[in-house]
Amino acid sequence: MITETTVGLIGEYLTAASLLQMGWRVSLAAQDKVDLLAWSGQEFIRVQCKSSQSYQRKSSSGYQFQLGSGSKKKILPTVEDYDMLACCAINQRRIVFFATEQVQQYTKRFTYRYFENPDVEEDSFNKAIEIIRGR
Numbered sequence: 001m002i003t004e005t006t007v008g009l010i011g012e013y014l015t016a017a018s019l020l021q022m023g024w025r026v027s028l029a030a031q032d033k034v035d036l037l038a039w040s041g042q043e044f045i046r047v048q049c050k051s052s053q054s055y056q057r058k059s060s061s062g063y064q065f066q067l068g069s070g071s072k073k074k075i076l077p078t079v080e081d082y083d084m085l086a087c088c089a090i091n092q093r094r095i096v097f098f099a100t101e102q103v104q105q106y107t108k109r110f111t112y113r114y115f116e117n118p119d120v121e122e123d124s125f126n127k128a129i130e131i132i133r134g135r
Contacts, residue, residue: 002053011051011088012036018086018095018121019047033069033081045132046082054091054112061112063089068106077103083132089115097124099131 002010012035016026024038029046036047052063065087068074077085077100085098087108094115114120 007051007053007090008049010090011086012049014088014090014093015047015049015086015095018125022122022125033077036086045084045129047084047086048077048082049086049088051088051090054089060109063087063091063110063112063115065108065110066106067103067108074106076106079135084128092116095121095124097121097128099128101131102128 012028016028016036019026019036019038024040027037029035029037033048034046035049038045038047050065050067052065054063055061066074067085068076069081079100082100085100085103086095087098087110088095089110089112092112092115096110096115117123
């Protein structure tokens with residue numbers, strides 16, 4: 001059985017690899033709400049990683065991500081917390097990226113099929129970075 005801490009670390013490393021493959025430089029960051037710092041030239045982004053193993057239920061299967069923070073009362077992130085959220089489906093080793101402004105719910109579910117799209121990482125990253133640059 002893989003611990004939640006290990007699942008989180010797997011997601012951070014897979015997200016770092018994805019960003020590196022897209023031409024960004026990456027450093028792991030041991031900060032509250034910021035797992036990675038990515039940069040390209042003079043542009044820096046703070047990345048929060050959320051990781052999920054696949055689940056199987058009677059009526060559905062896929063991945064579920066907890067997007068809020070806080071132990072008792074969950075709160076949604078703001079741009080003061082981080083710039084980009086990365087949801088990592090560790091079984092498929094794929095990531096979907098969101099600008100903080102796109103995070104509008106506490107829990108997000110995805111089907112396996114969603115992560116089968118080979119362009120999901122780059123497409124979602126490009127959309128998120130466009131929103132970030134428009135701030």
